[in-house]
Amino acid sequence: MTSNGALTQVGRRIRVGEPIHNAATDFLYEEAYLLEKGLFEDWLLLLDDEIRYLAPVRRTRLRHEGNEFDTTMGHFEDTILTLKQRIRRLRTQYAWAEDPPSRTRRLVTNIRAHETAVDNQYAVTSSLLVLRNRGDEPNFHFIAALREDVLREHEDGLKLKRRTILLDSAVLPSHNVAIFL
């Protein structure tokens, strides 16, 4: 953990309006759209082959005791291969957890970006609120998190190299994370 609480060592802050900030924002909006629409194969194209996709477990601590996250255990610990397998499973017509699918609305906001020590890589954080609804249940599950991403520049645009999902709850408020965050 760095002094500003981020998991990634960061450099200069990239301000709103700078080209990289625009590109990162555009990337995250596009990603949210694809996930809302269930276009998982297109979503995979936004991921770097070396992606690490994590969601460390969170436990309640006193303020002075510091960081609530424990990276030794996560709700998600994925690589490109496991993410691909998840999507293969979703397409089998037997993935009951998501068939009928959840409806998700993803609000992505508070996007902040920093340069990193690596030239074509950027540390991007965003606030995420996912509203999840299933079946004839009128209410939504709310899943809120801060995402700490590393976006890497490729020839064809930015790709997600690393995502750490810092959930805003110690107990998952939805019965599982069968949806991507």
Added chain:
Amino acid sequence: MSTDQETAVSKGIHSRDVVLADGTLLSELIDHGRHEVSLRVLSDPEIYNLEMERLFARTWVMVGHETEIPNPGDFVTRYIGEDSVIVVRTATGDIEILLNACTHRNMQLCRTEYGSTNQFKCPYHGWVFGQNGQFLAAPFEKEMYFDCLDKPALALRKARVETLGGVIFGNFDEDAPTLREFFGDFTWYLECILCRTDDGLEVVGPPQRAIMNSNWKGPAEQGSVDGYHTLGLHRSMFEIGMFGSLENSETAGMISVDVSANGGGLRCIDLGVLFQVKQGTGATTTEERLALMPPFGMSPDMVPQLYNNLTEGQIDIISSYPPSVGQAFCTFEFLLIPAPLPDGSVGPFLALHTWVPRGPECFEIYTWVLVEKGAPEELKNLGRTAAVQTFGSSGQIEQDDGEAWPSQTKTARGYVARKGTYKYPAQRGHNPPDGWPGPGEVRFGFTSDDGQWQWWQRYFRFLLGEE
């Protein structure tokens, strides 16, 4: 005795039978002849309250693992039923389970999930308690209370503590049998999973926690043990090649040695099938089998440790039909499974669950991943990765269980549906393979409903005050 109880006794049934609000007897909710249980148990708040009183306050409930609190002062906060408890390692190295409620005005004493302390101080009026639950002091004690505090009576309520393979269990009933007496013959099989090595198991980080809109008996009745549901609920795993094939009952994983004892049930899977895949032959001795495929989560050089910790019979079944999935009565589930990973490797892992009730239509699922302390790092990492991939919050297998349990509870809200029953017609009875060394009721062949039915039988024994 109340009038209701007198009526029940006069009917010659049970001494602590209950007449529910609509006049139904609790004992009428289980049909021993037809092997059915009323679905009313999934939604009725009266029954839920009886469970809290007669089951969760009287049985051994899993609250954690020793390695979560390795040093004196370490604690975690967990639950027994809906009672919050502090599980603490005292200065002398013992484990105490303290009710997490200040004896003054019931403020929750400890409001963090883990930490280290030698005293617990209540935020409300500042009363201080020691690691053994004893009342130590109050602010300005003499001026506020003079000598009128009955200090021994102010000690925190405590649960009895016992461990098995490092897993910590608590029981609020002073008169309950010991943990091993409570699990009975099932203990033999738990040892095969939890007590294999010299250094024992350790947790990998904290447990995952999630809330499910389901009665706790959704997973509990499945846990004891429903082998049949993988065909339907986990069909997707077959479709993507993770689970063998649906070609016949053997390739579909339906053939096993199922064991039940004292309301616990488990499945022992045939390593001969795995060995066929791996070596092309199934005929080997115990030593040869262990050399070819060490027990899940152990490296080959660790195999000799089995002989320090387990009996010959236990080692024999570990090498041929290892216990792999099951549940001890009533909410302690374990999974010791060699999960295939998408890169072609196999990730053998141990995961533990407990189901914490939060009302008739809600429970909290805890998932721990454990590894053998002495295992090589790569094997530990493989285990952790495989466990998180397959079970728990994002588990590709367990996601679908999370669809079934809430559905059962939701359907049981219906007046008409509630008049229906859980059914357990597939009863096989004792039919062990030749020379099976383990105790309990043992059934070799296609999986069945016996274990789950016996879970209900013990459940009702507790609810009816017969145990």
